[in-house]
Amino acid sequence: MDPLWPISLNTASAVIDDELMDGITIKEYGNISLDNPVFVEGLPDVGLVGVITTSSLIDQLNMELYGHIESDLLPAIMVLHRAELLHPVRLYASGDGRIVLLTSEIALMPASYYPLAYSLIDWAIRNKVSKVISVNGYPVPNRLDIKKPQVFGVGNGKDAVEFLRKHGVEVIEEGFIAGFYALLLRESKKYRIPGLALLGQSFPKYPDPGSAASVIDKLAEMLGIDIDVKPLLEKEDEIKLGLRDLMKQTEGAMRQSHKVIEEHLPAMYR
Amino acid sequence: MRCRDMSWWFEDREESGFREGYIEPLIEVRETEKEIVVRADLPFVKDKDGVKVEVSGDELEISAAMGRAIKWEKWGVHQRRQSYTQYRTRIRLPTEVDVGSARATFRDGVLTVSLPKKVTKVRIGIE
Numbered sequence: 001m002d003p004l005w006p007i008s009l010n011t012a013s014a015v016i017d018d019e020l021m022d023g024i025t026i027k028e029y030g031n032i033s034l035d036n037p038v039f040v041e042g043l044p045d046v047g048l049v050g051v052i053t054t055s056s057l058i059d060q061l062n063m064e065l066y067g068h069i070e071s072d073l074l075p076a077i078m079v080l081h082r083a084e085l086l087h088p089v090r091l092y093a094s095g096d097g098r099i100v101l102l103t104s105e106i107a108l109m110p111a112s113y114y115p116l117a118y119s120l121i122d123w124a125i126r127n128k129v130s131k132v133i134s135v136n137g138y139p140v141p142n143r144l145d146i147k148k149p150q151v152f153g154v155g156n157g158k159d160a161v162e163f164l165r166k167h168g169v170e171v172i173e174e175g176f177i178a179g180f181y182a183l184l185l186r187e188s189k190k191y192r193i194p195g196l197a198l199l200g201q202s203f204p205k206y207p208d209p210g211s212a213a214s215v216i217d218k219l220a221e222m223l224g225i226d227i228d229v230k231p232l233l234e235k236e237d238e239i240k241l242g243l244r245d246l247m248k249q250t251e252g253a254m255r256q257s258h259k260v261i262e263e264h265l266p267a268m269y270r
Numbered sequence: 271m272r273c274r275d276m277s278w279w280f281e282d283r284e285e286s287g288f289r290e291g292y293i294e295p296l297i298e299v300r301e302t303e304k305e306i307v308v309r310a311d312l313p314f315v316k317d318k319d320g321v322k323v324e325v326s327g328d329e330l331e332i333s334a335a336m337g338r339a340i341k342w343e344k345w346g347v348h349q350r351r352q353s354y355t356q357y358r359t360r361i362r363l364p365t366e367v368d369v370g371s372a373r374a375t376f377r378d379g380v381l382t383v384s385l386p387k388k389v390t391k392v393r394i395g396i397e
Contacts, residue, residue, distance in 0.1 A: 141300070144377060144378060144380055144382070203298075203311070204298065205296060205298045206296050206298070206311040206380075236313070237313035237314045237379065238313075240311060240313040240379075241293075241313045241314065241340060244293075244295075244296055244311075247296055248296070
């Protein structure tokens with residue numbers, strides 16, 4: 001079995017940008033000029049839907065390694081792919097500079113969520129990001145009975161909600177959301193960057209390529225790109241087994257970030 | 271920003287679950303008032319014939335044969351050229367269960383074991 005992440009070995013070695021904010025450094029290699037990009041966040045969370053989705057995008061759009069995240073808040077871990085030493089939390093960009101995504105091969109500690117969200121939104125403002133989209137799983141206990149997982153949406157404002165509805169996404173109107181994507185929505189709203197989350201019905205504690213396929217379909221429609229989810233579904237077993245250790249790590253992070261509250265009913269106070 | 275406590279990150283994670291010749295599957299345990307439901311994700315297991323489930327008191331043991339040998343040829347020092355053909359795990363259940371009423375199903379690579387709790391609570395009539 002090969003690792004899930006496709007790696008471009010032709011990576012620029014010179015780091016041109018080195019911004020330190022709240023203990024987080026976003027290192028950019030300067031190999032691609034960004035053009036009002038859409039920023040897609042796919043960090044490990046429920047069903048590893050974000051990780052599987054971003055990995056498919058990197059593969060199918062031939063996205064290039066664009067940068068990485070450095071921080072004392074990340075564990076002292078590096079990753080090897082084809083003998084190349086890489087940071088586990090990385091940015092990839094499409095050749096036309098229209099899409100940048102964030103993915104990770106390790107679970108992130110909740111202590112890193114706030115500074116990372118602040119840094120990313122600061123980076124998004126400086127790079128004129130047009131939209132922030134989180135891709136994630138939405139835990140459902142009856143996932144086994146669902147053949148084609150539905151994708152739900154959360155928007156950080158009226159325009160984002162309208163955008164979701166225009167693309168046929170059922171918008172979550174009441175409830176709690178928790179984890180990194182909740183924070184990213186909050187921060188993007190604060191700085192008036194349109195932000196939304198696509199949440200595929202997912203197994204809570206298993207990697208879920210089927211859920212990722214549904215999210216990819218919807219994301220591709222929104223971005224006007226072609227992504228074939230068939231290879232993803234054909235490799236379903238391989239992906240699930242390959243990601244089992246990351247899923248175990250992520251369970252620990254989810255426990256710490258109060259994910260269980262997503263199943264709670266919010267108080268009626270209006 | 272330095273010297274953050276990262277101990278939680280490594281809790282329960284030093285063991286990867288990839289052991290000599292077998293893999294521990296991902297397990298989800300849900301407890302309701304009347305039963306305990308254990309789900310195991312078993313990729314590469316094609317049908318129920320290769321799956322064995324044993325329960326005794328408060329312990330559940332699951333083993334399952336994969337349809338093929340899974341090899342990691344290039345992945346890490348420990349797992350290099352390691353081949354896996356089966357899943358195996360033993361779980362301590364949160365309470366004793368009624369072994370005779372346990373049921374199991376296997377669908378789409380997921381094993382579901384439903385274990386009714388042993389009735390230990392009886393209503394006492396007031397004289």
